[in-house]
Amino acid sequence: MCIRDRINAELIQHAHQFLNPLKERQLDLRGYKISAIENLGATMDYFECIDLSDNEITKLGNFSLLKRLKSLILTNNRIAKISNFADSLPILENLLLANNRIVELSEIDNLSDFKNLKRLVLLNNVITQAKNYRLYVISRIPSLKMLDYQKVKKSEREAAMTFYKAELESKKKDLSVMSLKERREKIRSMLENASTLEEINRLEMLLKSTELSENLVDVKSK
Numbered sequence: 001m002c003i004r005d006r007i008n009a010e011l012i013q014h015a016h017q018f019l020n021p022l023k024e025r026q027l028d029l030r031g032y033k034i035s036a037i038e039n040l041g042a043t044m045d046y047f048e049c050i051d052l053s054d055n056e057i058t059k060l061g062n063f064s065l066l067k068r069l070k071s072l073i074l075t076n077n078r079i080a081k082i083s084n085f086a087d088s089l090p091i092l093e094n095l096l097l098a099n100n101r102i103v104e105l106s107e108i109d110n111l112s113d114f115k116n117l118k119r120l121v122l123l124n125n126v127i128t129q130a131k132n133y134r135l136y137v138i139s140r141i142p143s144l145k146m147l148d149y150q151k152v153k154k155s156e157r158e159a160a161m162t163f164y165k166a167e168l169e170s171k172k173k174d175l176s177v178m179s180l181k182e183r184r185e186k187i188r189s190m191l192e193n194a195s196t197l198e199e200i201n202r203l204e205m206l207l208k209s210t211e212l213s214e215n216l217v218d219v220k221s222k
Contacts, residue, residue, distance in 0.1 A: 009042040024048035040064045063088035086113035098123040105136050110195045112140045119146040139164035
């Protein structure tokens, strides 16, 4: 296979490396027909910025631990899915995902564990046409200061928190009208699709509470 189809040590060694205007050491991997993120450990965690624009990447994830990386550029790819990779890029501040194929708002949930993410660009993704798009993204990533090159206003942040609380209440209401068995199965389904540690912990506690209630009902019925 041509080395330009995959990320490997040889490609990294021969790729353009320079100091960008932000004084970041940048690795340029633009336009190599790369289809998957892999082997970035071969960078030896030397760079603050990696540019993977103009490739054929379909999923955002599978990063090696890169403690220095602050900026990640993935403009003009085919990304539709996002995994939770916050532990791999602990100080990521800038993420550019313009001109990709992200459709579902729920994909953004996998970015909620990035505590230092300040700037996110999702322009020219179908997701930006969704109702309450900005409120949803801001509610999931409280650290954001800029979304699609527009400053996150205080009023937006407050509205996002209200939106998020209302969404949680709606989910609780949906659960409350179910039987205990239906509620348990619903929570288990939600748990399987949970993407953040906070959400997993919350759902596990809710599941334990539901199972306890169900056991009490069984005891009383005997």
